[in-house]
Amino acid sequence: MATTLTDPVPTPIADHDERLARAEAGVRALRATRNDRWYPHYHIASDGGWINDPNGLCRYDGRWHVFYQLHPFGTQWGPMHWGHVSSEDMVTWRREPIAMAPSLEQEKDGVFSGSAVIGDDGKPYFYYTGHRWANGRDNTGGDWQVQMLAEPTDGTLTRFTKRGMVIDCPTDEVDHHFRDPKVFKHEGTWYMTFGVSSREHRGQMWLYTSDDMVHWTFERVLFEHPDPDVYMLECPDFFPIVNPDGERKWVIGFSAQGARPHGFANRNRDNAGYLVGSWQPGNAFVPETDFRPWDYGHNFYAPQSFTVDGRQLMVGWMSPFVEPIDMQEDGWCGNLTLVREIVLGADNVLRTVPAAEQLGLRTSREDLGAVEVPTNQEVTVCEDAEAIELEMTIDLRHTTAERAGLHVHATPDGSCTAIVYDDQLQAVVIDRQAAVHGDKGYRVAPLGKDELEAAELRLRVFIDRGCVEVVVNDGREVLSSYSFPGEGPRAVRLVAESGSMAVPSLTVHRLAGNGLE
Numbered sequence: 059m060a061t062t063l064t065d066p067v068p069t070p071i072a073d074h075d076e077r078l079a080r081a082e083a084g085v086r087a088l089r090a091t092r093n094d095r096w097y098p099h100y101h102i103a104s105d106g107g108w109i110n111d112p113n114g115l116c117r118y119d120g121r122w123h124v125f126y127q128l129h130p131f132g133t134q135w136g137p138m139h140w141g142h143v144s145s146e147d148m149v150t151w152r153r154e155p156i157a158m159a160p161s162l163e164q165e166k167d168g169v170f171s172g173s174a175v176i177g178d179d180g181k182p183y184f185y186y187t188g189h190r191w192a193n194g195r196d197n198t199g200g201d202w203q204v205q206m207l208a209e210p211t212d213g214t215l216t217r218f219t220k221r222g223m224v225i226d227c228p229t230d231e232v233d234h235h236f237r238d239p240k241v242f243k244h245e246g247t248w249y250m251t252f253g254v255s256s257r258e259h260r261g262q263m264w265l266y267t268s269d270d271m272v273h274w275t276f277e278r279v280l281f282e283h284p285d286p287d288v289y290m291l292e293c294p295d296f297f298p299i300v301n302p303d304g305e306r307k308w309v310i311g312f313s314a315q316g317a318r319p320h321g322f323a324n325r326n327r328d329n330a331g332y333l334v335g336s337w338q339p340g341n342a343f344v345p346e347t348d349f350r351p352w353d354y355g356h357n358f359y360a361p362q363s364f365t366v367d368g369r370q371l372m373v374g375w376m377s378p379f380v381e382p383i384d385m386q387e388d389g390w391c392g393n394l395t396l397v398r399e400i401v402l403g404a405d406n407v408l409r410t411v412p413a414a415e416q417l418g419l420r421t422s423r424e425d426l427g428a429v430e431v432p433t434n435q436e437v438t439v440c441e442d443a444e445a446i447e448l449e450m451t452i453d454l455r456h457t458t459a460e461r462a463g464l465h466v467h468a469t470p471d472g473s474c475t476a477i478v479y480d481d482q483l484q485a486v487v488i489d490r491q492a493a494v495h496g497d498k499g500y501r502v503a504p505l506g507k508d509e510l511e512a513a514e515l516r517l518r519v520f521i522d523r524g525c526v527e528v529v530v531n532d533g534r535e536v537l538s539s540y541s542f543p544g545e546g547p548r549a550v551r552l553v554a555e556s557g558s559m560a561v562p563s564l565t566v567h568r569l570a571g572n573g574l575e
């Protein structure tokens with residue numbers, strides 16, 4: 059099968075610096091038209107233009123680096139570049155120059171997603187997919203994709219030397235899709251996995267090995283999705299994690315295309331989740347759990363994890379799946395989630411909580427103590443909240459409401475997003491039926507038996523200008539959704555429908571901006 063042992067050769071078709079300058083000008087022009095009504099205060103977004111997947115996540119030389127898929131010339135997906143921000147503390151971010159633009163033959167239609175890894179020499183290596191349209195024009199003839207290598211010219215990771223293609227695509231063995239490399243080292247061997255649509259249209263992850271990070275040999279199919287409807291696994295991930303008993307497990311993550319909606323599952327167009335299992339080098343991955351979504355919200359996709367000092371961290375893209383996408387009128391489109399830390403529980407379920415560093419976003423704190431919300435009443439918590447975090451508990455035993463929780467982004471025109479515990483569904487629900495802007499619909503995060511029997515449901519609700527992230531029970535479930543408020547002040551209210559709600563504790567934290575506005 060597909061083996062590449064030849065040296066990579068750069069094949070320039072354009073001057074990279076000139077392409078980067080054009081891209082910067084594109085973002086600047088969109089920035090000049092930007093409407094900030096929903097532009098994030100503390101989530102990462104581009105100054106202007108469209109973004110999707112987080113790429114090249116790493117910590118290097120004392121800074122956190124987040125790259126992302128960027129279309130600098132419009133608010134729709136288009137020829138992909140890599141945008142870049144960095145931070146010393148994960149709280150205040152600095153905008154860096156656009157890192158990569160299409161300038162080689164193999165990436166002429168896009169510098170697609172990829173990841174960073176620190177090599178044996180202590181320097182970061184960036185692997186990504188070079189994308190061309192197979193018919194040379196557009197997506198009607200499918201993709202032609204290969205894996206590429208780039209190395210930063212210095213420790214700021216702001217300029218790159220592109221080395222060229224390291225893995226060619228065996229076009230007779232795959233059905234077009236062949237992308238999104240993730241590299242790691244295990245027991246002295248370098249491994250690369252990426253997503254493939256097989257000749258039989260099955261979603262697979264392939265595994266390659268290397269001794270020197272440059273020359274790669276095909277080893278095997280690491281994983282094939284059991285659902286025959288799933289034709290591609292985008293942005294796959296593969297990493298070890300230790301459970302509370304000190305036992306090492308392996309996690310496969312992917313963003314599956316093609317799965318049909320079923321009950322509460324697979325409600326988004328494409329769906330990102332994971333399996334926990336075991337793996338021995340030389341073998342396929344053996345799943346020990348069913349598929350579980352990383353996030354139950356309307357807008358979560360293509361997450362990427364990275365390892366720093368034994369911690370497994372992750373960032374996702376809040377994908378606006380359903381058109382029309384109202385923020386596209388505003389000069390920008392799309393933001394990333396907060397950085398999350400992944401921890402494995404004894405139940406083989408991963409928890410994803412915002413990394414502790416981001417507590418630094420909190421500026422002031424107001425403890426509202428215990429609150430009782432009478433049947434069918436509302437209690438206003440904030441008159442106008444653009445950027446806050448709410449920490450609250452709901453006493454499930456003393457709450458009789460059918461739906462108990464919050465209305466956020468509640469504007470005078472009646473628009474709001476509901477974030478509630480739903481006693482009929484036995485789940486946390488995010489419901490946008492009353493939103494005047496954007497996609498509607500609701501999403502359901504079913505709770506475990508122990509969560510339903512616990513005295514308290516714990517919520518952390520991050521509200522930004524145009525999105526929310528809801529962290530349930532220390533990250534056992536998370537829901538991320540866009541939520542576009544109407545005109546005027548944006549209230550937050552406690553609500554109890556057809557019954558009362560007991561809130562033993564409620565704290566409001568005002569959050570700082572992340573420096574990117």
Ligand code: FRU
Nearest residue numbers: 111127138170171292293360
């Ligand atoms: C996922 C994805 C990746 C690809 C990139 C292109 O959202 O489709 O598979 O590399 O986006 O922008």
